[in-house]
Amino acid sequence: xxxxxxxxxxxxxxxxxxxxxxxxxxxxxxxxxxxxxxxxxxxxxxxxxxxxxxxxxxxxxxxxxxxxxxxxxxxxxxxxxxxxxxxxxxxxxxxxxxxxxxxxxxxxxxxxxxxxxxxxxxxxxxxxxxxxxxxxxxxxxxxxxxxxxxxxxxxxxxxxxxxxxxxxxxxxxxxxxxxxxxxxxxxxxxxxxxxxxxxxxxxxxxxxxxxxxxxxxxxxxxxxxxxxxxxxxxxxxxxxxxxxxxxxxxxxxxxxxxxxxxxxxxxxxxxxxxxxxxxxxxxxxxxxxxxxxx
Numbered sequence: 703x704x705x706x707x708x709x710x711x712x713x714x715x716x717x718x719x720x721x722x723x724x725x726x727x728x729x730x731x732x733x734x735x736x737x738x739x740x741x742x743x744x745x746x747x748x749x750x751x752x753x754x755x756x757x758x759x760x761x762x763x764x765x766x767x768x769x770x771x772x773x774x775x776x777x778x779x780x781x782x783x784x785x786x787x788x789x790x791x792x793x794x795x796x797x798x799x800x801x802x803x804x805x806x807x808x809x810x811x812x813x814x815x816x817x818x819x820x821x822x823x824x825x826x827x828x829x830x831x832x833x834x835x836x837x838x839x840x841x842x843x844x845x846x847x848x849x850x851x852x853x854x855x856x857x858x859x860x861x862x863x864x865x866x867x868x869x870x871x872x873x874x875x876x877x878x879x880x881x882x883x884x885x886x887x888x889x890x891x892x893x894x895x896x897x898x899x900x901x902x903x904x905x906x907x908x909x910x911x912x913x914x915x916x917x918x919x920x921x922x923x924x925x926x927x928x929x930x931x932x933x934x935x936x937x938x939x940x941x942x943x944x945x946x947x948x949x950x951x952x953x954x955x956x957x958x959x960x961x962x963x964x965x966x967x968x969x970x971x972x973x974x975x976x977x978x979x980x981x982x983x984x985x986x987x988x989x990x991x992x993x994x995x996x
Contacts (some may be wrong), residue, residue: 711839713954718845718914720953721852725907727857727937727945728929729900735940736875736896737879738795743804745927746809752918755812755995759825768827770805772905772934783894813920821919824912831913832857834850844913849911849950855903858944863942868895876940911950925969929956932976938986947987 726748727976733741756776757765784804790798794943831845863869874882883889911926912918930945933952952972959968979986 710789711841712957714836714839714841714845714915716954716957717950718848718912718953719957720950721848722907722911723930723933723953724852724927724946724949725855725903725910726926727933727949728856728903728942730931731934731939731942731945732872732896732900732936736872736879736893737787737798738933739787739798739801740847741782741897742799742927743786743805743809744900744904745923746806746813747775747782747923748904748908748911748922748927749923749938750778750809751905752912752922753817753822754824755908755912756824756918763874764825764827766911767825771908772902775905775908776898776901779893779904780952783897784837785807788890788893802992808921810924813918814842815914817920819920820996823916824916824918826915827909830909848910851906855906856942859899859903859942862899868892873895919946927967929972933973934986935976936986938988941986941988944986944988988991 726744728746729747730741733739733744751774753952755767755771758770762770769947786801787798790801821968830841830842830847832845833840834839834843836846864870871882871887874885874887875889876894879889880893897913915922929952930949933948934945935948936952937946937948952975956968956971959965959971
């Protein structure tokens with residue numbers, strides 16, 4: 703019991719940050735499920751959402767900024783797909799991957815130019831940034847609301863994929879890209895919609911993440927993006943439940959390691975986990991074995 707009371711703050715923080723990683727990881731896993739592409743720019747789209755909020759909040763009230771950030775982030779994700787990926791639809795996979803890396807550095811350098819490389823202070827969002835006490839532990843409300851919000855969003859996403867026409871098209875495209883085109887599915891619309899959903903979740907994740915970690919820099923999306931990618935691989939890239947479970951596990955263990963005083967090794971754990979998973983179970987916990995997985 704004494705151990706639990708000492709480590710409860712780290713456990714709560716781990717569940718919270720794990721949920722934030724999950725919202726980013728879903729974007730990775732959905733795009734990979736359809737295109738067999740790792741969208742390396744996804745973490746930078748998350749960073750852009752943070753910066754848009756910083757600058758929008760200087761001239762607009764918060765209640766206007768929140769929908770504005772969501773719309774702007776979705777638009778960025780849509781444009782990235784149309785400009786950087788759509789023209790390379792029939793190109794070798796390596797070309798698309800290089801394009802993804804190029805977009806990542808483009809967004810980082812645009813942010814560097816806009817901010818001058820200085821960390822920007824994220825605005826306080828009323829209610830979710832309030833300090834509360836839970837089981838004797840003082841924390842921000844965002845820590846408590848993140849897990850149920852993530853679960854609700856995932857349930858909504860699963861419903862969309864399982865029960866709607868666009869969801870059926872997404873499932874068909876993920877099973878057989880070429881046959882889906884032959885059957886009349888508008889594949890470009892499906893792919894754009896997938897990027898829109900991923901960018902929307904990244905925007906929601908940015909509100910939660912930056913409410914806790916308030917410094918926004920041009921490279922701030924790199925580490926959460928990489929950890930979300932590891933979570934997606936750990937769960938089985940292409941599997942939404944797998945990505946969510948992987949993200950929560952990484953967030954919890956990472957913060958427990960910090961609680962033990964080994965903060966230096968918390969990031970190393972994530973990438974050590976990636977190596978171990980790829981060695982012993984390359985398709986991840988819930989991934990399906992397929993000949994074209996890399």
